[in-house]
Every structure is written in C-alpha cells, then in structure tokens.
Amino acid sequence: MTHDTLPQFMRDRGALRGVTVLDLTRVVAGPYCAMLLADLGATVIKIEHPADPDLTREFPPLHDEDGEPVSGFFAQFNRNKLAVSLDLKQPDGRATFLKMVEKADVVIENFRPGTMDRLGIGYETLRKINPALVFTAISGFGQRGPNAARPAFDSSAQASGGLWSMNGTVEEPMRVGTVLGDLSAALYAAIGTLAALREAERGGAGTGSGQLVDISQQDSIVSLTENALVTYTATGKVTVPEGNGHPFVKPYGRYACKDGFVFFGAYTDKFWREACTVFGDTELANDPDTATMAKRFLPENYRRKVDPAVRRWLAEYTKAELEAMTGDRFPLSPIKGIDEVVDDPHLRERDMVVPVRYRGTTFDVFGNPVKLSNGTFEHGASAPVVGQHNDAVYRSWLGLSESEYAALRAQGAI
Incomplete structure (x- = not known):
C-alpha cells in the first residue's frame, strides 16, 4: 500500500x-x-x-x-x-x-x-x-x-x-x-x-x-479432516482412528526396519512394480492376487501376501539403506526424530x-x-x-x- x-x-x-x-x-x-x-x-x-x-x-x-x-x-x-x-x-x-x-x-x-x-x-x-x-x-x-x-x-x-x-x-x-x-x-x-x-x-x-x-x-x-466429513454425509460412516495405516490405500503406512521405522507407500501399480524390482521379488510382481492395485486393496490379499512381503523386505535394512536403495523410484521415507530432521541436508x-x-x-x-x-x-x-x-x-x-x-x-x- x-x-x-x-x-x-x-x-x-x-x-x-x-x-x-x-x-x-x-x-x-x-x-x-x-x-x-x-x-x-x-x-x-x-x-x-x-x-x-x-x-x-x-x-x-x-x-x-x-x-x-x-x-x-x-x-x-x-x-x-x-x-x-x-x-x-x-x-x-x-x-x-x-x-x-x-x-x-x-x-x-x-x-x-x-x-x-x-x-x-x-x-x-x-x-x-x-x-x-x-x-x-x-x-x-x-x-x-x-x-x-x-x-x-x-x-x-x-x-x-x-x-x-x-x-x-x-x-x-x-x-x-x-x-x-x-x-x-x-x-x-x-x-x-x-x-x-x-x-x-x-x-x-x-x-x-x-x-x-x-x-x-x-x-x-x-x-x-480430509475425507471424513464427506464420507459421513455421503454414507453415514463415521471415521475412526486407523493407527498408522490408511482406510483403503494399501500398502501405505508405518513399517519396521533394522533401526527404527519407515513410511512405505508403494500402492500404485507403477510404484508396486518398482518396489518388487528393488527388493528382488519377481514372484510377487507377477502374482495375479497382487498384480493390480484393486487386488492389493482386497483385505484378504493384503493380509496374506502384500503385508508380509513388505514387512520381510524392510526388516533386512536400516533407514539409511532403504532411503538410498529406493531413491526416487517409489515413496519411502524414514520416520525421523527431530534430531534427524535438524541434521537433514535437504532441509x-x-x-x-x-x-x-x-x-x-x-x-x-x-x-x-x-x-x-x-x-x-x-x-x-x-x-x-x-x-x-x-x-x-x-x-x-x-x-x-x-x-x-x-x-x-x-x-x-x-
């Protein structure tokens, strides 16, 4: 002014x-x-x-x-x-x-x-x-x-x-x-x-x-509150806590690794294929129960095949190793303490x-x-x-x- x-x-x-x-x-x-x-x-x-x-x-x-x-x-x-x-x-x-x-x-x-x-x-x-x-x-x-x-x-x-x-x-x-x-x-x-x-x-x-x-x-x-309000007004469903997961997107949440936890979010078909390649799991990449996003979202397929595989992949590496391995291929982020945030060279x-x-x-x-x-x-x-x-x-x-x-x-x- x-x-x-x-x-x-x-x-x-x-x-x-x-x-x-x-x-x-x-x-x-x-x-x-x-x-x-x-x-x-x-x-x-x-x-x-x-x-x-x-x-x-x-x-x-x-x-x-x-x-x-x-x-x-x-x-x-x-x-x-x-x-x-x-x-x-x-x-x-x-x-x-x-x-x-x-x-x-x-x-x-x-x-x-x-x-x-x-x-x-x-x-x-x-x-x-x-x-x-x-x-x-x-x-x-x-x-x-x-x-x-x-x-x-x-x-x-x-x-x-x-x-x-x-x-x-x-x-x-x-x-x-x-x-x-x-x-x-x-x-x-x-x-x-x-x-x-x-x-x-x-x-x-x-x-x-x-x-x-x-x-x-x-x-x-x-x-x-993201989609909670429209979900209720459209369907009558009241959103409740999901812990570290997501109500329908899977795999998308907190997973343990060697020295802590990471967020893993490779739920789209492209990212899922990249994750299978990075972790050398060609069998899962070609499994008809997990080959598409819609199939991976199905509770039974996620419980029996997707979730155990992701947990197995990530448990073998540290946060730093996982971040280096995945690079820009699919979403994976270490769950950082504020001390790690302060030292983050990107920030x-x-x-x-x-x-x-x-x-x-x-x-x-x-x-x-x-x-x-x-x-x-x-x-x-x-x-x-x-x-x-x-x-x-x-x-x-x-x-x-x-x-x-x-x-x-x-x-x-x-």
Missing part, C-alpha cells in the same frame, strides 16, 4: 514491503500468522501490555543470559518484528493505538470475541478510522455462532473439530502431537489477510474496501533451520516454508524485547512529539 516516506526501520524490499501490521496477538496462532507476514517483508509491530507481555516470553526451551531466562519458543514465533509496549486500557494508550490504526494496513488479534469491543477498539470502531483496514481476528470458534464466546486452546479445536477422534488407535483416540489447531489457524489467517489486502489495494485509498477476516481454530481443524539446503537472535542468545528455529525467488527475511532475523522499538515507532513512524511521548511514559501507558 502507498504511504508517506517510510522510516528507516521499515522494509524497503520484499513481497510485502510497505505493508504495516499491528500485531496484538499472544502465544502461537496470532504470532505465527504475523511472523509469516514479517518474513515476507511486512513491517510488523508487536504491541504488548508493558506489565503483562506475551506469556510465551517465559516458555521453554530457555537459555540463561546473564541470569535471565531467554525463550527460544518466543524467538521462533516473533522473529522479524518490531516491539512496542502499550496499555490499551488507559485512555491515552487507546488513543495512541487509534492513531496507529490510521497509518496501518492490518490489525491482527487473537482475543476471545468481544474483547476488542470492550476495549473500544473493535472492528466497527477501527473501520471508521481507516476504511481500508484489514482486521484479522483469530479465535477458538469464530466471531459468530452459538459457541463464539467460549474460551479455547489448540486442544479445544482438535477435540471439537473431529481430528482428535480420528487420530491414534480405535482403543485410544489421541491428540495430534503438535498444536495443529493454532498452526492451521495461523496459516488460514495469513491467507485470508493477504486476500483481503489484495482487495483493499484493488479498491484504492479511501474506498472503504477493508474487511474483517474471521478465522476459527475449530473451522481450521474441520478443514484438515538445511532449503533453509528450514535458521538462526534467530534474541536477547544475546541465538536459537536455531524452523524457517519459512514459503520460498520466493526474490527472497524472504528469515535469515539474520532477531526477536525483540518488550518495548524495544517504542521510540522508533512512536516518534519516527507515528510522529508523536517529545512531550506526547514523555507523557505516555510518565503515565505508564507504554
């Missing part, structure tokens, strides 16, 4: 250069969304209460820096951001935020619905100040609906969105072992924000083309492990999966301390006078 000359600390290159984001979020879903935009070149200003900042500043893993704990968790989700402190409950703090909204393109928040309205800075208020504003709201159950006001965490979304009931085993449904409700909501929020920004830009300044982007963690999880080459500086400490964190030929900004990134950029943002960008800035400090509003 078009602004006056940008202050020196704002990005002058990158896909989202010139886009200013006010980040009011905490924990994971909102911070991750804002971090993705920052990696892509947006100027993201993280706004925290001066006495009650983002609680993940104290989340593990922690390094000791001069006797103070420094959080790698916070660094990972808040790199490439500027940070200011601001008490939105104070009248002057609220007034300062409204001035910031006039100059911003995006506001991202992940409070419970109604919180922003109670603070006097809800979407309807902000759109009057900046009609082109994109207001992205991330919450457990969305901004409307009978459950909108309910508190939620990641597990709330996994439970209410159906994913928990599908994962694990029939005897013990399990939560997915990462905060998928938060992470998926962050990704959808980033997509929605960029789409709304595109419309605001197309409409031009002063056209009132901004909008509310409403992201629900529960909605996000429902969209990740290293793709910049998926990058260093981030935070309070004198360097953490290796995950990179940005979005790869642009003109580059992104995760390399050389740092995460800010509370209020680190107060002077730069309030004086240089917002244009507060020395006396106005001093008054905010004296009142404890920043």
